[in-house]
Amino acid sequence: MADTGVFVGQAESGDKLPQVLLYSRANRHGLVAGATGTGKTVTLQVIAQEFSDAGVPVFAADIKGDLSGVALPGAPNEKLLARAEAMQLDLKPAAAPVIFWDLFGKKGHPIRSTISEMGPLLLARLLELNDTQEGVLNIVFHVADKQGLMLLDIADLRAMLNHVSENAKAISAEYGQVAPASIATIQRALLQLETQGADGFFGEPALKLSDLMRTTPDGRGYINVLAANQLIESPRLYSTFLLWLMSELFEELPEVGDPEKPRLVFFFDEAHLLFREASPALLQKIEQVVRLIRSKGVGIYFVTQNPADIPDSVLAQLGNRVQHALRAYTPAEQKGLKAAAQSFRPNPAFDTQTAIQDLGVGEALVSLLDEKGRPTITEKTLIRPPASRLGPANDAERAQVMASSPVGALYDTAVDRHSAYEVLTQRTVVTAAPEPEPEPEVEEDRETKAEERARLAEEKRRQRETERTTKQVTSVAVSVIRSVGVALGRELIRGMFGTVKRRR
Ligand SMILES: Nc1ncnc2c1ncn2[C@@H]1O[C@H](COP(=O)(O)OP(=O)(O)OP(=O)(O)O)[C@@H](O)[C@H]1O
Numbered sequence: 001m002a003d004t005g006v007f008v009g010q011a012e013s014g015d016k017l018p019q020v021l022l023y024s025r026a027n028r029h030g031l032v033a034g035a036t037g038t039g040k041t042v043t044l045q046v047i048a049q050e051f052s053d054a055g056v057p058v059f060a061a062d063i064k065g066d067l068s069g070v071a072l073p074g075a076p077n078e079k080l081l082a083r084a085e086a087m088q089l090d091l092k093p094a095a096a097p098v099i100f101w102d103l104f105g106k107k108g109h110p111i112r113s114t115i116s117e118m119g120p121l122l123l124a125r126l127l128e129l130n131d132t133q134e135g136v137l138n139i140v141f142h143v144a145d146k147q148g149l150m151l152l153d154i155a156d157l158r159a160m161l162n163h164v165s166e167n168a169k170a171i172s173a174e175y176g177q178v179a180p181a182s183i184a185t186i187q188r189a190l191l192q193l194e195t196q197g198a199d200g201f202f203g204e205p206a207l208k209l210s211d212l213m214r215t216t217p218d219g220r221g222y223i224n225v226l227a228a229n230q231l232i233e234s235p236r237l238y239s240t241f242l243l244w245l246m247s248e249l250f251e252e253l254p255e256v257g258d259p260e261k262p263r264l265v266f267f268f269d270e271a272h273l274l275f276r277e278a279s280p281a282l283l284q285k286i287e288q289v290v291r292l293i294r295s296k297g298v299g300i301y302f303v304t305q306n307p308a309d310i311p312d313s314v315l316a317q318l319g320n321r322v323q324h325a326l327r328a329y330t331p332a333e334q335k336g337l338k339a340a341a342q343s344f345r346p347n348p349a350f351d352t353q354t355a356i357q358d359l360g361v362g363e364a365l366v367s368l369l370d371e372k373g374r375p376t377i378t379e380k381t382l383i384r385p386p387a388s389r390l391g392p393a394n395d396a397e398r399a400q401v402m403a404s405s406p407v408g409a410l411y412d413t414a415v416d417r418h419s420a421y422e423v424l425t426q427r428t429v430v431t432a433a434p435e436p437e438p439e440p441e442v443e444e445d446r447e448t449k450a451e452e453r454a455r456l457a458e459e460k461r462r463q464r465e466t467e468r469t470t471k472q473v474t475s476v477a478v479s480v481i482r483s484v485g486v487a488l489g490r491e492l493i494r495g496m497f498g499t500v501k502r503r504r
């Protein structure tokens with residue numbers, strides 16, 4: 001509707017001003033909050049679809065499956081039509097272009113990452129390791145990097161752990177204590193991850209970020225919908241995965257300052273899971289990435305039941321706010337309500353705290369950033385009805401969307417490359433830190449090596465670019481581990497979260 005921004009809805013009093021989330025301020029992040037059933041997902045759906053219409057790709061997790069309806073045209077009932085009419089909106093049913101993804105590969109195209117790309121820091125969080133165990137995992141990664149053993153899937157990591165365990169004495173002498181008990185704990189945690197079905201997530205082909213930033217030939221942004229109903233059963237995997245994705249975006253994308261439109265909008269549903277049990281060091285990194293990713297043109301929108309679930313340092317950076325109704329029965333809820341109310345620029349026409357409690361379904365207090373980046377006066381707003389379907393897509397509809405997806409051919413089939421597991425199981429004599437055997441020069445391998453060299457060159461170029469642009473801010477934070485993989489001539493550069501800076 002508006003060509004400068006997303007039409008979120010219409011103020012209910014005064015001049016009934018349209019509430020517009022400016023494209024040029026969309027990278028100043030945002031918050032969608034409210035108690036269960038108050039309209040958060042629908043708000044996310046309307047904002048996502050309008051970004052898509054404006055050519056901006058979106059990524060959003062679909063916790064309950066109801067966001068999938070965005071892939072289908074709506075069938076507005078009388079209530080929705082009346083709502084549209086109240087805001088003089090011509091509600092034309094329309095579907096958004098959608099790519100369904102699923103870490104388990106069932107309700108969408110599989111999303112994969114490699115163990116190596118995930119890195120020791122995030123993996124330690126995923127496996128719920130303590131400091132000592134995390135230290136051991138770091139050594140395992142270091143030895144693998146040094147020996148040019150690729151850690152792609154869980155089998156690779158397991159083989160590598162065994163390898164380190166068998167050579168514990170020599171490795172401990174060089175890198176620090178690796179206790180067998182720590183290795184055993186990590187092995188057990190890996191097994192648990194596998195029983196959760198997460199083994200499919202680690203492997204190749206790994207997700208390329210550019211595939212999350214696609215547009216259609218007619219210039220609309222794809223909405224990447226991540227099926228999260230099963231994923232949310234493993235909150236650690238869910239939150240670590242999204243954290244990984246955020247850090248990848250941060251590491252990979254070039255600086256663009258404040259673009260006219262964001263390059264990608266990222267919705268982080270059940271956002272409180274991200275911060276639950278996060279160490280102070282991790283919290284600091286999240287806060288830092290949220291702050292810095294803005295100049296890469298990425299807008300992050302946290303969706304949560306209560307804004308009090310989000311640390312103040314992060315909350316303070318969320319400029320665009322949509323607050324649905326909150327209930328406040330318990331003392332904790334009352335505290336949350338008070339904090340939520342205080343974060344809004346007051347409107348003299350009403351008391352914010354009372355208003356939040358009185359909001360109906362699909363109504364919200366809205367305050368968005370203006371051209372100068374100031375929060376607008378809070379307005380009680382009727383959220384616009386979606387043009388796409390309110391409610392889930394069924395299995396057949398989902399399958400149809402997936403069949404015509406631009407990425408199916410790229411990701412639907414897993415690939416198992418020659419990596420640590422294969423190398424280590426083939427070795428007959430293993431010494432502590434052996435000169436890795438040259439790999440057999442078969443035709444395929446030569447091709448792989450040429451590819452690796454090309455990737456390496458590209459990696460270096462990107463690395464220089466990233467280093468140049470983020471030097472001032474990240475020079476302290478980034479612990480760059482350089483280790484030359486002798487066998488493959490690879491150089492692994494690890495970023496802010498210890499994830500590998502990718503070569504592509
Ligand atoms: N903008 C809107 N226009 C019309 N109807 C709406 C709107 N927002 C919400 N509704 C109605 O309210 C219902 C619940 O909304 P929604 O699913 O978005 O809540 P939620 O806050 O995401 O809940 P939960 O926390 O349980 O996921 C919707 O199915 C829809 O019928």
Ligand SMILES: [Mg+2]
Binds near residue numbers: 041064
């Ligand atoms: Mg919801």
